[in-house]
Amino acid sequence: MTDTSSTGQARGEAQAPRRRALYRLMRYLPLVAPVLLWAVPCWVLLYAGQHWPAPVTAGGTALFVLGLVAMPLGMARGHGRRQQDAAAILGDTLLGVSWVLFTWSVLLGVLLRLALAVAGVGDGQDRARAVTWAVLGVSAVLLAWGYAEARRVPRVRRLDVRLPRLGAGLDGLRVVLVTDTHYGPLDRARWSARVCETVNSLEADLVCHTGDIADGTAERRRAQAAPLGTVRATHARVYVTGNHEYYSEAQGWVDLMDRLGWEPLRNRHLLLERGGDTLVVAGVDDVTAESSGLPGHRAHLAGALDGADPGLPVLLLAHQPAFVDRAAAAGVDLQLSGHTHGGQIWPFHHLVRLDQPALAGLSHHGARTVLYTSRGTGFWGPPFRVFAPSEITLLVLRSGN
Template sequence: MRSTARRLWRFAVRIWPLLAALHGYIGWRLLPPLPGPARIAGAGLLVASALLIPAGLFSRLRPGRWSDAVAWAGYFALGLFSSTLVLTVLRDLVLLLPASDGWVEPSAALVPALALAVSLLGLRNARRTARVVEVDVELPALPDALVGFTIVQLSDIHVGPTIKAGRVRAMVDRVNALQADLIAITGDVVDGPVAVLRRDTEPLAALRARHGAWLVTGNHEYYAGVDAWIAEFERLGLRCLLNAHTVIAHGDAQLVLAGVTDFGAHAFDPQHRSDPALALAGSPDGAPRILLAHQPASAADAARAGFDLQLSGHTHGGQFWPWNLFVRLQQPFTAGLHRVDSMQVYTSRGTGYWGPPKRFGAPSEITRIRLRAAPDRRVARDDASRWR
């Protein structure tokens, strides 16, 4: 908890002045054209937003009913502020066009109305139980016994102030109804310490698949106390793969399932440095090799290590527009199925959400991956090779 507090204070010292300045920019551009009462109300809402957003982040330091309510308010304010800021910038660009003078007043009222509409629609999308996305993956020389093998992937659930046991239970019920051969959880399960979230993660113990449920760590597990969470996940029956692999016997065939620690885990614990080659060491030759890695950025190392398929998350698909347009600045892929050399990579948009309860243009998903046989052939190298 102390490390979380230090991280939040450092974040606040660096970010809050910028946050306040951006709220000021919105007020400067939108409030003057509005009538007097609307200007006063708008100014009050901007001040409240600038205070609620950091309050929502700090609320996790004192868990409880009231802290969850503050988190809800702060995170919703963050999503609303984000959309308002983007639309304000777009409005300013439009007003640079000739003959736009007549749009000054109506557009000043339209921007917050649109931002609120997008945020409410995004809230509705985020609070739905994630849809099931069907993905067929063709692997060369796939044994007949593994044709049709199904893996259900969960990623980025982010159990925390706004995602509680009821929502987790609904996800688990939907997953179990799919009767998967194997369940893969690709990190960022939680947003808080075990002592606070144990009750809310308890439904994960009910996950059922023929070959069990397997998990790798994401960056948020390290923020929340990774060692305690690994022990808790194991208690729940989720088997953790930390730069390690297991061999799944399915009929007369074998499947190598490996997992790595988060791509940036070494910043928290040097012994947790992500290592796809180590995860594969000692695995049987000739068996299909699947890697669970929280971040798509692991793909280049995984391809070099000899994996056939990598399952990842982390990006949330950008979660809501326009941030999906910027994911590629930090990761090789935003969402979907891609290739790196001879390896395929599937990046989930995530099953939950982080921060603002908002999804717009990037729906959450529970992914059912079905393995299919494909002819053995050379695969063109994807531009993700630049992430090596």
């Protein structure tokens, strides 16, 4: 008989060096990534066989070098100790532009050049220049469209979620989810008010915010968050922290949401009763809370469910989808999460999938746990959304099998 514990241990020991090598590589990523993001499109657009006039090559190269210097500098001054909003806007925008240019320089630089060569179109220089204009054209269109997508009020995504343990009295319960609003350097107070108007039009029984309210402290972003106080719900408005709160004095956000009339579910629950049936609505701090050093902040599911009847269905708010393993082990019926932004700018979703078990939408885990992952209501950093639209989610809970 095979000793499975020994086999698992041996496999873990074999994988350990690879994990350590990956972690070492990740340390250098902040240094290497900006260079690649600007150097690759610079090479593809200016040097890979085009033979542009010298002033064009020199001017284009200077622009790429300027972007390479300005992007990390702007992000450091904007998101570091200085918290300069203008610098953050510049750095974040350049990050989005460089990512789109890099992506399409790689794709079109290989695929389009190959297709033209196979078709026998032009010589090497003609094909190289065709790639340059295609990359610039596609990138310009995607950036303009992505900016409009990021700044608009999200469309409402409606879906039914069937929970076998949900009582008939709760059938049809309307739950609205907003998350990852990320109020930040770009003032979006008017956008925030319009989002809240849309939420109110959905006539929710329960409204949930699963964290990452803002980038910045509650005092700094209060005006953008204030419209959240106008949100209406028949039974409750509930909120849990995301990882970005822990970069920006999380307790201040918990206190502000409380003053705006939201219930901060910090490792606790409330009971929602309708038609003689009861739903446990629980919430946990983000998984990064414990490392923040804030006293009493940590993700504690057992504490959130303490005192709840184990026979009742549970709706859990947890910012990160990765928490679903613990939720499934505890028999939670439905977990609502955000965090992923659906990748925000394609094809970043491939990297998100390395860190999270779900990217967007419904997924099933364990014996009965359903996870819904929102693509988010706002955006983080670069003011673009490419093939990852934002959303306000209306989930109608259904009882029975």
